[in-house]
Amino acid sequence: MTTMTLSRRGLSFWAQLVFTLLVCALLMAPVAMSMLAGVTANYFVGIKSGLTLRWVEEVWRLYADTIFLSLRIAFACLGCTLLLGVPAAYALARRQGAVARAVEELLMMPVAVPGLATALALIVTYGGVGDLRRSWLFILIGHVLFTLPFMVRAVLAVMTSIDLKTLEEGAASLGAGFARRFFSVVLPNCRSGILAGSLMVLTLSVGEFNLTWLLHTPMTKTLPVGLADSYASLRIEIGSAYTLVFFIMIVPSLILLQWLARHDRSAP
Amino acid sequence: MSVTARLDPQSRDSLRLAALLAPTAALFAAFFLLPLARLFVIGGGGDEGWAVYATILTNRNHLDSLIATLLLSAGVTAVTLAVSTVAGLFLVRHRFPGHAILVAMLTFPLAFPGVVIGFMVIMMAGRQGLIGAITQALTGSKLVFAYSMTGLFLGYVYFSIPRVILTVMAAAEKLAPRLEEAARSLGASPWRVVADVILPALKPALLSAGAIAFATSMGAFGTAFTLATRINVLPMTIYTEFTLQANIATAAALSFLLGLITWAALALARSFAGSSVAAAG
Amino acid sequence: MTDRFHLDAVPIRLESCGKTFPGGSRALEPLDLTIRGGETIVFLGPSGCGKTTTLRMIAGLESPDPGGRVWFGEEDVTALPIERRNVGMVFQSYALFPNMSVAENVAYGLKVRRVERADRERRVEEMLDLMHLGAFAGRRVDQLSGGQRQRVALARALVVRPRVLLLDEPLTALDAKLRDSLRLDIDRLLRGLGVTAVYVTHDQGEAMALGDRIVVMAKGRVAQIGTPRDIYHRPTDGFVADFIGAMNRVSGQAQSGALRLGRGAFPWSGPDGPVELLIRPEDIALAAEGEEDTHLDGLVAAAVFLGDRTRLVVETGDGPPLTVDAASRSGLARGDRVGLRLDPSRLLNLPQP
CATH class of the missing domain: 2.40.50.140 (Nucleic acid-binding proteins)
Incomplete structure (x- = not known):
């Protein structure tokens, strides 16, 4: 759409601007407040009580293991979704028939079905299998199920937007076998989708709570589980400091994602 | 060497594609389809047997919970769509200094998990929240609504706005500017252009985004969990049945019902537009 | 200057090559055809006539229905996938790899064939010069015009010294003026290289200018095979007469x-x-x-x-x-x-x- 279609900025422009700014304020105010609360000595007294990193240190002392576990799960989850999702997306991109669409629809189900239900289903089926219930791998399974659709979607979107079939035929006509085509032509031309999918998987895994709350054990607490714990039982400054840590962890990938989206839009 | 015994290129290609899809299919069958089937069987294995799927809603508590969740989700969907359409259209139709930052801030909460959304609501409307502080200064009495259905409503709107704004913006950017120019060349006022050209063109995107907001509000758990365990929405009811009353069969049956509703809403959404599905926080 | 690039002239023989798609629709009636070594043959016809299907069967991108055979010289290549037929192929949409530079695109087939680096670089450079692309070696593909892209695609297909050169509507995506100049380039190349070439087009002007022989196709059948003069002056049926020129x-x-x-x-x-x-x-x-x-x-x-x-x-x-x-x-x-x-x-x- 052309910019400045309404070239004269009348009352309606300003009214909409104020409205949009108010929405933005609604979204940003609590974020700013919680960030501030996380470094305020006493939130009840207010900012005049002074700034401190004491609460962040407290969070580190209490919850460092949840942060590491979340990171470990997130990167393991990324590895799994890359190994599973990229080939699956390729297969779905190459076959455009009704069967492929049905498989695609089916793969999206773990996102549509509430995490609570999936977690319950996993527990009743595999809760008694060996030591799985007490292992972080149990949480990993849930995360892979939940994030895989995002990887598949992101990669599939790029694969269907380029003329993958002709590119591959071009490579094959030059003598390249399947593995060579896949690694030298298919993957490099899907970089942006793989990157977007990866960032999405990392962000979602680090923040996943619906599944994780039922799947975790006292020995396998992830960051969001720790967050819920701290919100419920500790003073607001610690909850805020913990939230601040979470923000810092996801901000880089969110910024990259936005940059990617803009980059894609402006590309010819 | 017998040539005929070898596979032709197309069959080889099909085999290869099947092999590439196989690991995902195996994982999916083992850890999703099989467990869900098991959940379904367990749901029918309680005191009431298979009748549970027919009678579960005759339980007053469950029915209330379902109705409350449906009303809440419908309300969230309506408010989010209205707010996000106005803001999203505005952001696409106008460029001004600070535009990019505004878009970045409006879409920042996209990946917040439900628990964090709950905490944001507490920051706004909790006992030490912003709204409480403002109302105390103005009226002398503190307005606190975070730990109730109203707080949950605010949280779900908060959660849904970024995603719906993004969907609206993406759809509006794809609109052919010629369409709008044609309408204006025919003498339509800017408001008529919005009503007659832009909104109808956005309809698929709005339907899809609305269904996503609805499904997310139905199935989300983290926000309600953070705000208060006594908010009577379906996911909380399931959680309570499972953990506190150890009533696994009922929890399973209710999960199934909930899953069916959200899946249906999202399947509907995808049939209207192929946009990406939402993450339930 | 094309002399040093002279390629083998391998004849191609199609033996009752028909094609039925999985849906049951017949794209091509069984076809017998011999393409002489070094000949440029043009498949001409409206869309859906089976010309592209025929080309893709020669390429190895489609297999003929059971019973069909494709021969390159004395070798039965029916069961070989395209990557093992040693063909060069030029696509309507160029099919250049966006993740590689011009030189990397041209070098790709040589890399696949494990041609040693020094030799590879020399051959790429010679080929780029032949196609007047020397100045663009380091460019990204999306910085080229349509005509330049198609010349890169030609260079990429030829540098591997293919047994057969296959061109699938290579000029269709270009505007009229470029089409004329590139057609002359292609003509010069095909004559100079002596390679067996199969060219698919719906444009009778291209077919007349480039083909030693033209195969006019309609509805999955061959309507007429002949030299451009035969086709134009002695059409054997009304379809051919109407399709070529005004009648x-x-x-x-x-x-x-x-x-x-x-x-x-x-x-x-x-x-x-x-x-x-x-x-x-x-x-x-x-x-x-x-x-x-x-x-x-x-x-x-x-x-x-x-x-x-x-x-x-x-x-x-x-x-x-x-x-x-x-x-x-x-x-x-x-x-x-x-x-x-x-x-x-x-x-x-x-x-x-």
């Missing part, structure tokens, strides 16, 4: 060894009755109305000035209007009356499509 239909009456057409009468050997005949615009001469030896009179209904000539549409009051070419400076315009003289030796009597 007029005139109706006459055969009676006891003579064919009456307007005022004229020509010797005729066929049976008596009405006859429909075909004639090209350039085989109809213009004269003043009613002049001696003219066969028909008509009214100019439209005159389109084309620069080198003026194309007239002439209503004769008998059958469909005729298309006739007048000299550029003839000055004939709408509403003028003219006489038409048909060259009897050029009248064609064909079975109708």
